Amino acid sequence: ETLIDQIAAGEVVERPASVVKELVENSLDAGARRIEIVTAGGGKSLLRITDDGHGIPEAELPLAVRRHCTSKLAGGLDAIASLGFRGEALPSIGSVARLSLRSRAAGADGAHEILVQGGRTEGPRPAALGQGTVIEVRDLFHAVPARLKFLKSDRAESSAITEVVRRIAVAFPGVRFELAGEDRSPTILEAVAPGREIDRVAQVLGADFTDNSFALDAAREGVRLTGHAGLPTFHRGNALHQFAYVNGRPVRDKMILSAIRGAYADAMARDRHPVCVLFLDLDPRDVDVNVHPAKADVRFRDPGLVRGLVVGSIRAAMANLAL
Numbered sequence: 001e002t003l004i005d006q007i008a009a010g011e012v013v014e015r016p017a018s019v020v021k022e023l024v025e026n027s028l029d030a031g032a033r034r035i036e037i038v039t040a041g042g043g044k045s046l047l048r049i050t051d052d053g054h055g056i057p058e059a060e061l062p063l064a065v066r067r068h069c070t071s072k073l074a075g076g077l078d079a080i081a082s083l084g085f086r087g088e089a090l091p092s093i094g095s096v097a098r099l100s101l102r103s104r105a106a107g108a109d110g111a112h113e114i115l116v117q118g119g120r121t122e123g124p125r126p127a128a129l130g131q132g133t134v135i136e137v138r139d140l141f142h143a144v145p146a147r148l149k150f151l152k153s154d155r156a157e158s159s160a161i162t163e164v165v166r167r168i169a170v171a172f173p174g175v176r177f178e179l180a181g182e183d184r185s186p187t188i189l190e191a192v193a194p195g196r197e198i199d200r201v202a203q204v205l206g207a208d209f210t211d212n213s214f215a216l217d218a219a220r221e222g223v224r225l226t227g228h229a230g231l232p233t234f235h236r237g238n239a240l241h242q243f244a245y246v247n248g249r250p251v252r253d254k255m256i257l258s259a260i261r262g263a264y265a266d267a268m269a270r271d272r273h274p275v276c277v278l279f280l281d282l283d284p285r286d287v288d289v290n291v292h293p294a295k296a297d298v299r300f301r302d303p304g305l306v307r308g309l310v311v312g313s314i315r316a317a318m319a320n321l322a323l
């Protein structure tokens with residue numbers, strides 16, 4: 001069981017940032033309105049995610065850390081509404097780190113805690129907590145030195161975590177995110193009011209971007225594209241400024257990225273990168289987001305349609321911006 005978990009962990013848990021992604025997605029699935037992420041040592045020594053979601057009942061705590069015990073498959077694979085659906089994240093994390101779950105379900109008398117270390121479970125036992133869930137991951141990969149060796153510096157891992165949170169936050173403007181820790185300067189993204197989603201984009205990408213970007217809104221054969229395209233900006237390092245979402249899920253898909261590059265090709269000067277936020281929404285049956293457990297790649301039934309929509313919309317926006 002533990003070996004299988006460790007193999008699965010290799011798929012789900014590549015680095016601290018992938019742990020943060022899974023845990024924050026769980027918090028969002030639980031309806032959290034506030035999510036706090038604390039890190040230490042680039043997330044290698046500590047990750048702590050605190051949310052105010054519906055919590056986990058005592059009886060379900062042991063199930064939550066067992067493989068393939070997801071509460072989210074009720075609608076079948078075709079109708080995946082929630083972000084998580086594999087039931088692999090927590091057991092995988094528990095097999096390569098010291099994991100603790102403390103939770104108080106809505107309406108429950110008290111909180112309970114369960115610990116997992118090296119695949120062994122302790123608890124649940126009573127603990128102190130208001131409503132919600134606190135998940136702590138300590139000493140990630142301490143039992144898998146080979147993987148530990150592949151991690152980058154604390155600083156690099158820490159900024160990868162920031163990047164994951166920024167990307168998720170854009171898709172959940174009504175949720176307050178707080179990112180803190182001894183290894184970083186704190187970031188607070190206040191929840192924005194409905195209709196003011198642009199404010200979240202401004203919090204994450206800067207008012208410079210939102211003031212100089214063009215709103216995208218186009219649809220073709222059941223695929224809708226909304227978002228913002230900005231002028232290519234100078235930015236050192238790689239192209240970290242393309243935010244893409246498919247049905248509300250952050251993705252980093254090769255086809256979408258290449259469509260963006262293609263759309264911007266004419267407008268690009270040297271050392272500049274496209275800056276854009278793209279929300280693609282389509283029938284879940286026309287897209288497979290389940291290609292990889294890390295859930296970053298997608299497979300569209302009609303990639304040409306999506307590509308055409310992205311390229312066409314951004315080119316039209318560019319023409320307007322250039323006026």
Ligand code: ADP
Pocket residue numbers: 022026027030051053054055056064065069070071072083084085086087088089090091133
């Ligand atoms: P999945 O999210 O794919 O179902 P996970 O291993 O990520 O699998 O989580 C296992 C289960 O634990 C979830 O299905 C959910 O019921 C519960 N859970 C995990 N995190 C939270 C949380 N922050 N709040 C409430 N329930 C949670």
Ligand code: MG
Pocket residue numbers: 022025026083084085086087089
């Ligand atoms: Mg999950």
